[in-house]
Amino acid sequence: xxxxxxxxxxxxxxxxxxxxxxxxxxxxxxxxxxxxxxxxxxxxxxxxxxxxxxxxxxxxxxxxxxxxxxxxxxxxxxxxxxxxxxxxxxxxxxxxxxxxxxxxxxxxxxxxxxxx
Amino acid sequence: xxxxxxxxxxxxxxxxxxxxxxxxxxxxxxxxxxxxxxxxxxxxxxxxxxxxxxxxxxxxxxxxxxxxxxxxxxxxxxxxxxxxxxxxxxxxxxxxxxxxxxxxxxxxxxxxxxxxxxxxxxxxxxxxxxxxxxxxxxxxxxxxxxxxxx
Numbered sequence: 106x107x108x109x110x111x112x113x114x115x116x117x118x119x120x121x122x123x124x125x126x127x128x129x130x131x132x133x134x135x136x137x138x139x140x141x142x143x144x145x146x147x148x149x150x151x152x153x154x155x156x157x158x159x160x161x162x163x164x165x166x167x168x169x170x171x172x173x174x175x176x177x178x179x180x181x182x183x184x185x186x187x188x189x190x191x192x193x194x195x196x197x198x199x200x201x202x203x204x205x206x207x208x209x210x211x212x213x214x215x216x217x218x219x220x221x
Numbered sequence: 222x223x224x225x226x227x228x229x230x231x232x233x234x235x236x237x238x239x240x241x242x243x244x245x246x247x248x249x250x251x252x253x254x255x256x257x258x259x260x261x262x263x264x265x266x267x268x269x270x271x272x273x274x275x276x277x278x279x280x281x282x283x284x285x286x287x288x289x290x291x292x293x294x295x296x297x298x299x300x301x302x303x304x305x306x307x308x309x310x311x312x313x314x315x316x317x318x319x320x321x322x323x324x325x326x327x328x329x330x331x332x333x334x335x336x337x338x339x340x341x342x343x344x345x346x347x348x349x350x351x352x353x354x355x356x357x358x359x360x361x362x363x364x365x366x367x368x369x370x371x
Contacts, residue, residue, distance in 0.1 A: 106311045108304070109293050153314065155335045182318020185329055203315045204243035
């Protein structure tokens with residue numbers, strides 16, 4: 106899915122200079138800890154991940170005050186309102202339900218990048 | 222019961238169709254026949270827990286998996302490329318998620334697991350659910366099977 110999202114961002118006209126990838130929330134937190142002096146432009150995360158899910162990732166990110174100014178967009182199959190509300194309460198600014206089109210990624214992600 | 226089964230299969234057809242139209246930009250149609258679960262196929266498994274207890278299994282040949290990966294990524298993929306396995310896992314994830322999203326409350330309040338993908342068959346696997354729906358699908362002549370069990 107990470108490659109699919111990269112493709113969608115490319116189709117949306119975004120030039121990605123560097124992409125840091127994690128296969129679960131724990132790896133993602135480590136990337137944030139290791140890159141505190143290397144500002145990130147955007148965090149994209151699924152909810153359903155092994156080891157640590159996307160909602161736990163958001164909670165710990167907030168507790169550890171990691172990359173707090175970086176917009177977070179959840180891209181997930183979990184489309185029900187409970188998950189959307191929990192993700193937004195935990196710090197996500199955007200939410201994209203799978204399956205998605207490249208246009209949906211463009212519409213939800215680009216304004217966040219412009220505002221950041 | 223027949224109605225419940227028809228509804229479950231109809232939701233599955235609709236979820237598969239949406240995934241293929243939106244993510245792979247092609248159509249995918251249901252087919253008659255038993256799902257082929259022989260060893261050698263790639264199997265992805267997602268579990269439902271909570272208001273619905275069950276699982277979604279997706280069976281595909283390595284060839285179908287590589288074509289699915291190509292369609293998702295827009296770049297060539299070989300049948301033994303790990304990307305083919307990832308594509309089948311993600312396809313199962315999106316289909317299971319799409320199926321779940323079409324449930325009404327309170328059934329919709331269930332969790333789905335991350336996908337597990339294997340090429341070694343589901344050795345030692347014992348189906349623990351009594352009700353099973355299975356369906357084959359075809360896109361451009363490439364066939365895969367989906368089993369929902371509760």
